[in-house]
Amino acid sequence: MNDAATIAGMERHILIAGRHSAVLDALVLEALNLRLPLLVTQESGQDRSAGPEGLVSTIWNRRSPLSARSVIIRAANVLETIDEVIVAYQGHGEFRPFHELSSADIETTIDADVKGYLFLLREVLLYLNKQGSGILTLVFQHPLEQLGAPLEAGAAALFRAIGDELFAAYNNEPIVLRGFESTIDSPKEFAQFVLTAGENRPERTRGKWLKYTGKSGLFSFVR
Numbered sequence: 001m002n003d004a005a006t007i008a009g010m011e012r013h014i015l016i017a018g019r020h021s022a023v024l025d026a027l028v029l030e031a032l033n034l035r036l037p038l039l040v041t042q043e044s045g046q047d048r049s050a051g052p053e054g055l056v057s058t059i060w061n062r063r064s065p066l067s068a069r070s071v072i073i074r075a076a077n078v079l080e081t082i083d084e085v086i087v088a089y090q091g092h093g094e095f096r097p098f099h100e101l102s103s104a105d106i107e108t109t110i111d112a113d114v115k116g117y118l119f120l121l122r123e124v125l126l127y128l129n130k131q132g133s134g135i136l137t138l139v140f141q142h143p144l145e146q147l148g149a150p151l152e153a154g155a156a157a158l159f160r161a162i163g164d165e166l167f168a169a170y171n172n173e174p175i176v177l178r179g180f181e182s183t184i185d186s187p188k189e190f191a192q193f194v195l196t197a198g199e200n201r202p203e204r205t206r207g208k209w210l211k212y213t214g215k216s217g218l219f220s221f222v223r
Contacts, residue, residue, distance in 0.1 A: 012199075013079040017041040017060060017071060017120055018088035019113070023141040026191035027088060028055065034195060039075045062116025068123045076127065083134055085124045086194070089117065089159045090141040091152050098150045106151060113155040121162070128175045135202050138163045138179040139194055140209075141187070160209075167207040178205040182212035189214070 014036050018024045020043050031038045032055065041060035058074040061067035075082050096105075121136075128134035140163070142156050163179045170177050180194045193212045198205035 013037045013081055013083045015039050015075040015082050015085045021090035022187040023090045023190060024088045026187035027086060030191040030195050037079055039078050041071055062112040065119040068119035072123045072127050084137060086137045086139060088139040091156055095149045101151060109151050109155055114158055117159060132174055135176045140179060140181040143183055143185050171207050176202050176206045179209040181209050184214045186214060
């Protein structure tokens, strides 16, 4: 398996990671519908017993760099190889005035929604670079009404900015980095778009944010 084109013609073994959200659940269900070999992260205390039959999950403590490494090791063992990692970010949907936040609130958000994703992305890139192939797909769901909360908006903007910089930094590497974003609250349709757009020629989506518009078959490339 030497490049993204080779991966496109084979069964895709996928790791889906992210904080529990509607878009993460939709990505998991769509991947299962497509019968893709799959592992998904689960937060400590999250009950997946009522989830789809046969779904394999692993705990991700977003505040721990060791947990991020464990996620990749577990995925490699379960899937045998990781062809694609989908890292999903969706805002909390909670608005609280900034002056009412406690220091603990700020620390928790920075640890879980900023550092946690950085720890995971580092481990993903270490694995894919060592493997010499694979796809890292960032999924960014940010309904416009959620952008009024300063702390959450800052964390979300940083996730997208990290994507921009990673796309540029790894543009000439054998692995493919790309992103999908949406401001529309349609998790099922957005998930279908993420898992099917460019599936046969993923290299064509390299280094871009593909924006879901809600119009079937239409998307635009956004820098």
